[in-house]
Amino acid sequence: MEAHSSEVFVIGLTVFFLACIIGYYVVWSVTPALHSPLMGVTNAISSVIIVGAILAAGSQGFDTSKIFGLIGVVLASVNIFGGFLVTYRMLSMFKKKTKKTKEKE
Amino acid sequence: MSANMVAILYLISALLFIFALRGLSHPESSRMGNIFGVIGMIIAVFTTLMFKSVLSYYEIGAAILIGGAIGSFIALRIEMTALPQLVAAFHSLVGLAAVFVAAAAFYDPVAFNIGKVGSIKTASLVEMSIGTLIGAITFSGSVLAFGKLQGTISGKPIVFKFQHLINAIIFLLIIFLIVLFVINQSPTIFWTIVIISILLGFLVVIPIGGADMPVVVSMLNSYSGWAACGIGFTLSNNLLIITGALVGASGAILSYIMSKGMNRSIINVVLGGFGGEQDTSASKDNSDKIVKQGNAEDAAYIMKNADSVIIVPGYGMAVAQAQHALREMGDILKKEGIEVRYAIHPVAGRMPGHMNVLLAEANVPYEEVLELDEINHDFPMTEVSFVIGANDVTNPAAKTDESSPIFGMPILDVEKSQSVLFVKRSMATGYSGVDNELFYRDNTTMLFGDAKKMCEDIVKSLSA
Numbered sequence: 001m002e003a004h005s006s007e008v009f010v011i012g013l014t015v016f017f018l019a020c021i022i023g024y025y026v027v028w029s030v031t032p033a034l035h036s037p038l039m040g041v042t043n044a045i046s047s048v049i050i051v052g053a054i055l056a057a058g059s060q061g062f063d064t065s066k067i068f069g070l071i072g073v074v075l076a077s078v079n080i081f082g083g084f085l086v087t088y089r090m091l092s093m094f095k096k097k098t099k100k101t102k103e104k105e
Numbered sequence: 106m107s108a109n110m111v112a113i114l115y116l117i118s119a120l121l122f123i124f125a126l127r128g129l130s131h132p133e134s135s136r137m138g139n140i141f142g143v144i145g146m147i148i149a150v151f152t153t154l155m156f157k158s159v160l161s162y163y164e165i166g167a168a169i170l171i172g173g174a175i176g177s178f179i180a181l182r183i184e185m186t187a188l189p190q191l192v193a194a195f196h197s198l199v200g201l202a203a204v205f206v207a208a209a210a211f212y213d214p215v216a217f218n219i220g221k222v223g224s225i226k227t228a229s230l231v232e233m234s235i236g237t238l239i240g241a242i243t244f245s246g247s248v249l250a251f252g253k254l255q256g257t258i259s260g261k262p263i264v265f266k267f268q269h270l271i272n273a274i275i276f277l278l279i280i281f282l283i284v285l286f287v288i289n290q291s292p293t294i295f296w297t298i299v300i301i302s303i304l305l306g307f308l309v310v311i312p313i314g315g316a317d318m319p320v321v322v323s324m325l326n327s328y329s330g331w332a333a334c335g336i337g338f339t340l341s342n343n344l345l346i347i348t349g350a351l352v353g354a355s356g357a358i359l360s361y362i363m364s365k366g367m368n369r370s371i372i373n374v375v376l377g378g379f380g381g382e383q384d385t386s387a388s389k390d391n392s393d394k395i396v397k398q399g400n401a402e403d404a405a406y407i408m409k410n411a412d413s414v415i416i417v418p419g420y421g422m423a424v425a426q427a428q429h430a431l432r433e434m435g436d437i438l439k440k441e442g443i444e445v446r447y448a449i450h451p452v453a454g455r456m457p458g459h460m461n462v463l464l465a466e467a468n469v470p471y472e473e474v475l476e477l478d479e480i481n482h483d484f485p486m487t488e489v490s491f492v493i494g495a496n497d498v499t500n501p502a503a504k505t506d507e508s509s510p511i512f513g514m515p516i517l518d519v520e521k522s523q524s525v526l527f528v529k530r531s532m533a534t535g536y537s538g539v540d541n542e543l544f545y546r547d548n549t550t551m552l553f554g555d556a557k558k559m560c561e562d563i564v565k566s567l568s569a
Contacts, residue, residue: 008341009228016334019347022123023354030129032451032476035359035458036188038129039326041142043195045122046333046352048146049202051153052340055216056209057168058159065213066161070168072205075198077172078179080146082195085180086188087139093185093465094132096472 037090044083050076106155114152115344121145122348126355132471149344158216185466186423189456193251193322199329200243200306204299206336207237211295217340227287229339234283236335237295238302243328245306250321253310254455260315268312275305313374316420316497318455319363320374327356359457366451366477368503368513396532399550401562404491404526407550409567411488413444415480417517418460419453421494421530422556428467430560431493435469437567447474448481448517450498481518490519493528494556500541509539525549528559 030038053076056069121141128138150169153159183191210233214220219229252258279301286294313321330352337345364371408414416435422428435445447469453460464474484490492499499519502509519525520543527549543549552559 006228009338012338012341012343012346015343016338016346016350019119019350020354023126023351024358026123026126026351027355027358030126031131032362033449033458033461033471033474034129034132034135035362036192036456036462037135037139037458038126038355039192039322039359039456039458041125041129041139042326042330042352042355043192043199045125045142045146045348046199046329047202048118048122048149048345048348049199049206049333049336051149051342051345052206052217052336053202053209054150054153054159054165055156055340056206056213057165058156058161059213059216060160063213065209065216066164068205068209068212070164072202072209073165073168074172074175075202075205077169078176079172079195079198079202080176081173082176082180082191084139084143084146085177086183086191087142088136089180090185090188090462090465091132091135091139093462093468094135094471095465095468096132096470 033094034091037087040083040087040090044080044087047076047079047083050080106152111152111156112343114148115342118145118149118152119344119347121148122351126351185462186426187255188462189318189322189454189459190251190254192456193247193254193325196322196325196329197244197247197251200240200245200247200325200332203240203329203332203336204237204244207233207240207339208295208299210336210339211292219339223290225290230287230290231283232335232338234286234295234298236332236339237299238279238283239328239335240332241299241302242306242309243325243332245303246310246321246328247306247325249307249310250318250325253315254318254322260318262314262317263311268308272305272308275301275308279305315455316452317367317374319452319457319459320360320367320371322456323356323359323363324371325356327353327360330354330356363452363457366515368511368515394545396544397547397550399526399552401552401559402566403550404552404559405563405566407524407526408438408443408489408491408563409441411443411523413487414438414446414489414491415484415487415519415522416445416447417490417492417495417499417519418447418449418464419493419495419498420455421496421528423454423459423463423494425494425556425558427493427556427560428463428469430557430564432464432467432469434560434564434567435473437564441567445473446480446483448477449474450477450495450517451515453495453498477515477517484518484521487522488524490522490525491528492519492525493560496529496541497539499543500539502539502542511539519543520546523548526552528552528554528556530555 053072122145125138125142128134210217214225220226253260330349334349449460503511503514503516
């Protein structure tokens with residue numbers, strides 16, 4: 001049992017460091033003009049924590065854990081919808097020049 | 106659904122999140138990226154709903170609807186100038202959600218397969234407490250940042266004696282409590298950790314001043330990611346670990362870029378206490394110097410006769426909501442055949458990329474909006490620099506005056522252009538409390554007044 005749980009932890013740690021490295025390179029490639037939308041998206045995706053909240057809220061009946069889970073689901077949903085929508089609003093504003101000026105190039 | 110199937114669906118979801126961030130490398134691909142993010146989230150949520158242990162669809166559905174409605178309502182209504190507050194508020198929710206998920210796992214460990222009440226696995230307890238700690242700090246820190254950005258709390262840094270020592274002691278106390286918690290698994294200790302972590306979050310953000318907020322907001326962004334990671338380890342959920350790490354890395358990089366934009370280390374910003382109170386000590390006596398003052402007609406005349414204009418917007422433009430009037434001004438100048446471009450300093454505004462969003466909102470094409478290192482060498486070839494609502498980021502003292510608090514900060518070289526127009530409310534110093542010698546130069550014209558009103562007046566003069 002102990003050996004198994006430490007194995008799980010090491011796998012988690014492996015995933016963690018590899019993800020950090022991917023994050024490092026991906027985020028450096030983000031253009032500075034889009035740093036605000038970047039915050040919007042990261043905000044939305046960090047709410048994937050909703051997965052944990054759903055597991056806690058999933059049981060039938062009502063106990064402490066379920067209530068906490070449901071609160072977690074509400075909070076994370078605010079963020080998921082809010083984060084993606086506000087990012088969508090921001091991104092839809094970033095427009096190219098009008099065609100007339102583009103032809104000049 | 107088998108465990109392998111779940112793992113594969115979570116992996117797909119994580120990959121979609123990575124593509125969502127990757128899409129932001131260019132405005133054209135960014136919209137698709139956002140859609141990837143949404144799909145990833147949908148997959149993650151539905152996969153979890155398919156778990157055998159998840160039965161209460163009505164309650165969960167209702168919770169998602171309530172949260173979703175609130176989130177959508179806010180996101181659709183918010184003014185773009187208020188984005189930094191919104192982002193801070195959202196960060197606080199991630200932090201709080203992390204605390205609740207950790208609490209849920211503590212009260213019902215069986216649901217998460219981490220042991221039984223009273224005999225939860227040690228590793229899970231440690232991971233749970235770390236998730237709780239970071240989550241609670243993110244929560245209270247973001248609430249305070251929100252207050253400062255919104256203006257409900259003074260943006261001035263609040264400094265008191267032994268601040269750092271107190272924080273350090275509190276932190277050690279939390280570590281001690283975590284050890285106790287792992288040993289006796291008492292709910293009382295769990296909630297004590299939560300409360301003290303919340304207190305620590307407040308104390309960490311309190312000494313940080315308003316204009317350092319870009320760093321703080323980025324830092325809290327990073328924390329919210331690490332909190333998700335902590336919960337991911339608790340639940341042995343790779344999706345949470347990957348996403349948390351992506352967000353954590355993203356926030357950390359943004360904090361780094363922001364503090365570099367101010368030539369300060371992140372540690373220096375976090376320790377805080379910069380600016381706000383030092384106006385008198387730092388500024389030299391400039392009372393005898395003469396300032397050349399102008400009005401909207403002068404500005405219109407100067408710009409009309411130029412070949413090229415670079416506009417330097419700052420937080421003042423956002424406060425005055427001047428971006429639309431400014432774009433109108435730019436349009437008229439462009440019609441006259443004048444080259445108009447915008448120069449953005451990395452720390453302009455109250456969050457990373459804030460100015461870019463505001464200009465985009467006002468329909469300024471993104472090709473005309475350039476970053477510091479893209480445009481800085483063009484100032485000597487530029488006739489007019491139009492500085493609106495910015496101050497410290499143009500101050501040549503950053504290059505010449507070693508005693509200046511902003512010494513070493515990269516600045517936009519507006520001084521090198523033939524003439525400089527400064528739109529300002531008054532002669533007040535920037536947030537750093539440093540006087541800007543540019544105001545007294547011969548080729549500088551000060552335009553005093555509200556930024557929006559000034560742009561509108563210039564537009565009138567230009568069209569007249």
